[in-house]
Amino acid sequence: MPESIPAPLIIDTLKDTFREARASLAAEGARPRHDHLGWILSVPDTHQKSVLAALDKERTLRVLTCSTEDEANAIAAGLWMGGEPFALMIQHAGLYASVNTLRGVAMDGRVPIFYMIGLLQREKDKEPRESRHSMVRYCEPLLDLFGVPHARLEGPDDVRFIPEYYRLAQKRRGPAAVLVGLETA
Amino acid sequence: MAMKPEEALRAIAAARGDALCVPTMTTAPAWRTLAPDDQSVGCVGFMGGASSLGLGLALARPDRRVLVFDGDGSLLMQLGSLATVAGAAPRNLVHFLFKNGVYHTSGAQEIPGGGGVDFVQMAKGAGYRAAYAITDVAELQRRLPSLLREEGPILVELHTGLADKTPMTDRGGVPFAEQVERLRGRLIAS
Numbered sequence: 001m002p003e004s005i006p007a008p009l010i011i012d013t014l015k016d017t018f019r020e021a022r023a024s025l026a027a028e029g030a031r032p033r034h035d036h037l038g039w040i041l042s043v044p045d046t047h048q049k050s051v052l053a054a055l056d057k058e059r060t061l062r063v064l065t066c067s068t069e070d071e072a073n074a075i076a077a078g079l080w081m082g083g084e085p086f087a088l089m090i091q092h093a094g095l096y097a098s099v100n101t102l103r104g105v106a107m108d109g110r111v112p113i114f115y116m117i118g119l120l121q122r123e124k125d126k127e128p129r130e131s132r133h134s135m136v137r138y139c140e141p142l143l144d145l146f147g148v149p150h151a152r153l154e155g156p157d158d159v160r161f162i163p164e165y166y167r168l169a170q171k172r173r174g175p176a177a178v179l180v181g182l183e184t185a
Numbered sequence: 186m187a188m189k190p191e192e193a194l195r196a197i198a199a200a201r202g203d204a205l206c207v208p209t210m211t212t213a214p215a216w217r218t219l220a221p222d223d224q225s226v227g228c229v230g231f232m233g234g235a236s237s238l239g240l241g242l243a244l245a246r247p248d249r250r251v252l253v254f255d256g257d258g259s260l261l262m263q264l265g266s267l268a269t270v271a272g273a274a275p276r277n278l279v280h281f282l283f284k285n286g287v288y289h290t291s292g293a294q295e296i297p298g299g300g301g302v303d304f305v306q307m308a309k310g311a312g313y314r315a316a317y318a319i320t321d322v323a324e325l326q327r328r329l330p331s332l333l334r335e336e337g338p339i340l341v342e343l344h345t346g347l348a349d350k351t352p353m354t355d356r357g358g359v360p361f362a363e364q365v366e367r368l369r370g371r372l373i374a375s
Contacts, residue, residue: 023238025373028373029373029374030373031244033246033247033248039244045240047372051311053271063274064269064273065272066237066265066269067263067265067266067268068232068263068266070234071237071263071265071266072232072235072271073231073234073237074228074231074234074235074237074238074240074241075237075238075244075269076238076239076241077241077365078238078239078240078241078242078244078245079236079241079242079245080241080242081226081241081242081245081365081369081372082241082242082244082245082246082367082369082371082372083245083372084241084244084245085370085372088194100231101231101234102230103230104229104230104234104361105231105234108230108360108361108362109230109361109362109365110362110365110366111365132345148368158322174368
């Protein structure tokens, strides 16, 4: 059975992921221009609200709340060009709302966007593809349709997928996603 | 008489210095000719995203001025970006809005609200530090030096006619992915 993941574990993993990203950028020749480790581009997701609440107290991660996921994707492209690490924290409904920007920016633009997508209303005892909620059911098939690699965070051990899929996005110069299976703790 | 967008872009090109520029839709073909450099990236294929693209650049590189060449129809597609830009408050962002009242690229259909939509008031209401309307190129030329030094984010609504070319009548240009790669290379190295 899936388990909720504590917010501090997710935040610490993101910090480590961004530290690694900054080291890669430095190896590319990028000069450090900011004190923080990276950016969280958020369109607030109920499923990840404990993470968002904990991020309010963080000084090493900059949170930018966006009006829409379309904006978050485009902002990500600007940050990428400017040599800044980032992650998008959104909800499955926001993924559906922004598929054209996912296509235009992350895929056609070859911008390595790493998404954390909350599966709000996912039933604990069901595979998402068998959910009675269409917004849960269609998320993974949509990502498959667009060829976006994805993994599901189903418990604390799965936070390893955060750096893994972040690196994968960088390597393939395109989108990669982790899906947050249960509401974070 | 409304200014020609090409005249406005020519004035901006002359005054921009090393500013990074983000053209979109009907400003893109003219900008390619006026500024064929690698300090620009066009918002292509995700209409409405120019100000957000510029915001990301401005946040990543606070040492560089970022100029967005938006359209009125484009901005309406992601109007919430005004609040996002204002909330992020990048001091180095100038948001030029080329206001012609129509969706020129798709055949010049009138935008919702037509020419009466007041983007200056919208930007001020969203929290931009300042917003201005400019109706002729002489005034733009006169004010550009101070506009490009002013603390952002600011919006400059330019009352223009139609451009000579649109992305549909002039399909040239470097693909978006190549523009991204090229500008990133420049920015990482500088």
